[in-house]
Amino acid sequence: MSEKTYLQALNEALRQEMERDGNILILGEDVGRFGGCFGVTQGLFDQFGEDRVKDTPITESVIVGAAAGAAVAGLRPVAELMFVDFIGVAMDQLFNQAAKMRFMFGGKAKVPMTLRMPQGAGIGAAAQHSQSLESWFMNIPGLKVVIPSTPYDAKGLLISAIRDDNPVVFLEHKLLYGVSGEVPDESYAIELGKADIKREGADVTIVATSQMVYAALQAAEKLKADGIEAEVVDPRCLQPLDSATILDSVKKTHALVVAHEAVKFGGPGAxxxxxxxxxxxxxxxxxxxxxxxxxxxxxxxxPLEQYYIPNADNIVAAVKSIR
Structure with missing residues (x-):
């Protein structure tokens, strides 16, 4: 294994999959020579050329629509939107077309597309570039929703997303791009819909997603000082959701706190x-x-943005209110 950032893990997954399968292409705004808004596609244009790493107009409806069409035609596109907040202008292409084609054509049409989107607050990007919208996608039958927290998970889950024959929404928190961890150099796949227990404990289950996994782990260390051993469960995928792992943990600990950065009302925690x-x-x-x-x-x-984002202290307070 090598120490890699979350960003490097994603880049490596894309590179290895494109080397393996000539039907994989990347499309999005500035994904070519520029290497992507956050650098995830850096170097791929030089290796694979403009036929497989395509810069698009600043039109999200075109990006998602072209990806859906290419997928139905037999390619495996990986589309990138600069921010998840921009999905609104392309929702018809996503939830009315990509998500439903396989159902509407009796399984004869496959839509093996991956839609990568950075999301989350913390970089001062304000209201239109900082949202966490995973609950939107969870509510659409036909979509898979992946939300990795670690570099290891990011690589393995992206590889599985690309290989899947269904449209996959792949959500990357912007603050995680610089987070480092051990990642195998070789290609590997992590099953979609399989949760991971990031920390074992017996007194309370904390189910956390994306950046909140790290807040939950910090909270668990603080709770340990008070004699409370928290188990931290990272679903990694919200659709399909690994219900069994969550239920087994709750049956062991007899208490549950759910933490996510999305708004509490109607969020995945509900x-x-x-x-x-x-x-x-x-x-x-x-x-x-x-x-x-x-x-x-x-x-x-x-200061208001930091107040807005849930943190370890919020999780500790929630646990102590029931333990």
Whole structure:
């Protein structure tokens, strides 16, 4: 294994998959010579050329629509939007076309496309460039939703997303691009829909996604000082969701806190809380608690933005309210 950043892990996954399969192409704004808005496609244009690494107009509807069409025609496109916030102008192409084609044509049409989108707050990009919108995509049958937290997971899950015969929404938190971790140099795939227990514990389950996995791990260390051993579960995929791992953890710990950066109201934590309430309520010794962002646009002011983003202390407070 080598120490790699989250960004480098994604870049390596793209490179290795493109070397393996000539049907894979990349398209998006500035993904070519510039290497992508955040640098994820750096160097791929030089290696694979403009036929396979395509700069597009500043038109998200074209990017997503072209990716869906290319996928149905037999290619495996990996499309990039600069920010998840821009998906609004391309939702018809995503949820009415890409997500439904396989169903509407009785399985005869496959749509093996991956849509990579950076999301999340923390870089002072204000309300239109900082949202976490994973719950939108969770609610669309036909889409798979991947949200990795570590460099290791990012590489393995992106490889699986590219190889999948269904449209996959792949969400990357902008603050994670510089996070480092051990990543194998060789190609490997992580099964979509398989959660990972980032920390074992017996007293409370914390289900956390994306950047909040790190906040949950920090919270777990703080709770340890008070004699509370938290188990941190990272779903890694929100659709399909690994219900079994979450339920097994709750059955062991008898308490649940869910943490995500998306707004608390209607966020992914609501679905996870409902799952546990329906399937394992008899194992709970206390109410389920959710930690999420307030129901308002992401502020531009740095102090307000930091207040807006959930953190380890918020998770600790939620755990202590039930333990």
């Amino acid at each position: 679905e996870i809380a409902a799952l546990v309430a329906e399937e394992a309520v008899e194992y709970l010794d206390a109410p389920i608690k959710r930690v999420g962002a307030p129901f308002c646009p992401v502020p531009f002011s740095p």
